[in-house]
Amino acid sequence: MKVEQVLDNLKRRFPNESEYHQAVEEVLHSIEDVYNAHPEFEKQNIIERICIPERIFSFRITWVDDKGNVNTNMAYRIQHNNAIGPYKGGMRFHSSVSPSILKFLAFEQTFKNALTTLPMGGAKGGSDFNPKGKSNAEVMRFCQAFMLELWHHIGPETDVPAGDIGVGGREIGFLYGMYKKLARENTGTFTGKGLEFGGSLIRPEATGYGNIYFLMNMLNRKGITDLKGQVVAISGSGNVATYTAEKVLELGGKVITLSDSNGYIYDEAGIDSEKLAYVFELKNVYRGRLKEYADKYNCKYVEGGRPWAEACTIALPSATQNELNGDDAEILIKNGCMAVSEGANMPSTPEAIEVFLKNKILYGPGKAANAGGVSVSGLEMSQNSMKISWSKEEVDAKLKGIMASIHQSCVQYGTEPDGFVNYVNGANIAGFMKVAKAMMAQGVL
Numbered sequence: 235m236k237v238e239q240v241l242d243n244l245k246r247r248f249p250n251e252s253e254y255h256q257a258v259e260e261v262l263h264s265i266e267d268v269y270n271a272h273p274e275f276e277k278q279n280i281i282e283r284i285c286i287p288e289r290i291f292s293f294r295i296t297w298v299d300d301k302g303n304v305n306t307n308m309a310y311r312i313q314h315n316n317a318i319g320p321y322k323g324g325m326r327f328h329s330s331v332s333p334s335i336l337k338f339l340a341f342e343q344t345f346k347n348a349l350t351t352l353p354m355g356g357a358k359g360g361s362d363f364n365p366k367g368k369s370n371a372e373v374m375r376f377c378q379a380f381m382l383e384l385w386h387h388i389g390p391e392t393d394v395p396a397g398d399i400g401v402g403g404r405e406i407g408f409l410y411g412m413y414k415k416l417a418r419e420n421t422g423t424f425t426g427k428g429l430e431f432g433g434s435l436i437r438p439e440a441t442g443y444g445n446i447y448f449l450m451n452m453l454n455r456k457g458i459t460d461l462k463g464q465v466v467a468i469s470g471s472g473n474v475a476t477y478t479a480e481k482v483l484e485l486g487g488k489v490i491t492l493s494d495s496n497g498y499i500y501d502e503a504g505i506d507s508e509k510l511a512y513v514f515e516l517k518n519v520y521r522g523r524l525k526e527y528a529d530k531y532n533c534k535y536v537e538g539g540r541p542w543a544e545a546c547t548i549a550l551p552s553a554t555q556n557e558l559n560g561d562d563a564e565i566l567i568k569n570g571c572m573a574v575s576e577g578a579n580m581p582s583t584p585e586a587i588e589v590f591l592k593n594k595i596l597y598g599p600g601k602a603a604n605a606g607g608v609s610v611s612g613l614e615m616s617q618n619s620m621k622i623s624w625s626k627e628e629v630d631a632k633l634k635g636i637m638a639s640i641h642q643s644c645v646q647y648g649t650e651p652d653g654f655v656n657y658v659n660g661a662n663i664a665g666f667m668k669v670a671k672a673m674m675a676q677g678v679l
């Protein structure tokens with residue numbers, strides 16, 4: 235396999251899909267040597283089969299808004315690979331959603347899910363519907379229209395969706411409710427459900443908590459056992475960012491930033507638990523903007539900016555893809571940042587990753603560091619099929635164990651001769667090997 239040849243071929247066949255090309259390129263560079271050491275992979279053309287989604291559904295959704303206008307949106311479900319288990323991955327509702335973005339997410343999800351130790355294939359879905367500013371009734375009608383089309387293609391052993399940007403507990407409730415009505419079964423074909431109807435304790439917290447558990451595994455190797463004295467910059471203020479901040483505070487760190495798509499806040503005094511409780515309320519109850527935090531607590535607010543120029547020792551990008559570029563990475567390093575762990579999917583550009591690796595700081599790529607969310611989704615599926623619920627402590631302990639195991643896989647596959655752990659290579663190679671071996675065992679499909 236020659237990386238450039240495979241990439242050129244994919245770019246020719248699937249033009250104008252830059253995010254998808256970016257995600258594939260990173261993985262191909264990591265696995266090139268390992269792949270070429272296994273001629274049996276090449277013989278079965280594993281590389282193309284692992285890069286190209288097995289199936290893509292795309293459909294138009296029609297829904298009626300509160301004024302009686304009829305609206306249309308595009309929606310998709312990418313079933314990328316089911317070699318190791320049912321398709322599994324979130325749904326994103328955001329105006330930027332495109333086949334390229336969902337293909338990159340489904341591709342990454344396949345390797346991430348392989349790392350979790352649980353039997354889950356990779357998928358992703360969503361729509362260019364923007365829930366911001368919509369009433370609850372509008373969101374419900376949209377979700378119901380979405381499910382009317384998708385329900386045929388998902389199921390507890392087939393494909394189990396979850397949340398992502400713009401899809402939280404409210405949306406999952408509406409989507410799952412309609413699915414259940416149409417499918418006439420009650421086996422939990424969605425994760426991130428409410429606790430009253432099959433959801434798992436710790437699922438909302440899992441991605442953020444999991445990222446901090448992964449970070450602590452990286453820091454432990456340097457002899458650091460808590461976050462006391464650490465200054466932490468976080469981007470985003472949604473599900474992942476807020477629970478990340480909660481865990482940082484619990485471990486003694488100081489959180490200085492959060493962001494949304496309008497700008498970021500820099501709170502020099504630190505975003506403590508009381509202020510964080512306000513952010514939870516602002517985001518989940520009032521669906522407001524972070525500017526209101528700046529007004530309330532009289533702190534710095536930077537319109538349209540990203541928080542990476544604020545001096546920190548740890549950076550946790552937790553908003554969206556390509557939100558941290560090479561220049562941002564240089565500034566972080568210059569200001570003394572020693573660890574970056576990704577809550578979001580592909581938040582760092584290839585140039586930023588190069589800077590982190592060149593400077594040999596601790597860098598946990600999203601594929602490994604944010605796998606806690608889907609891991610607890612996997613645990614939700616287990617609880618649903620066993621018809622039991624585990625306690626908060628039980629789920630949290632399993633989450634910690636899974637993050638430690640993911641970290642160990644990265645160390646196993648990513649340690650370089652000088653002892654530096656390249657977590658990008660580690661995660662990509664470990665995930666790839668598991669999926670590739672499963673595909674080989676199951677024949678040409």
Ligand code: NDP
Nearest residue numbers: 398399400441470471472473474494495553554578579607
């Ligand atoms: P939410 O919708 O809860 O929050 C997203 C946050 O990021 C919001 O603060 C949002 O601001 C901001 N944001 C979204 N898009 C942009 C953009 N284009 N530019 C700037 N800011 C933006 O989503 P999640 O917290 O669930 O997801 C965040 C990231 O984590 C995503 O990359 C997602 O794929 C990843 N992830 C999520 C998991 C989960 O369990 N939820 C699991 C693994 C990864 P605003 O409110 O203004 O839109």
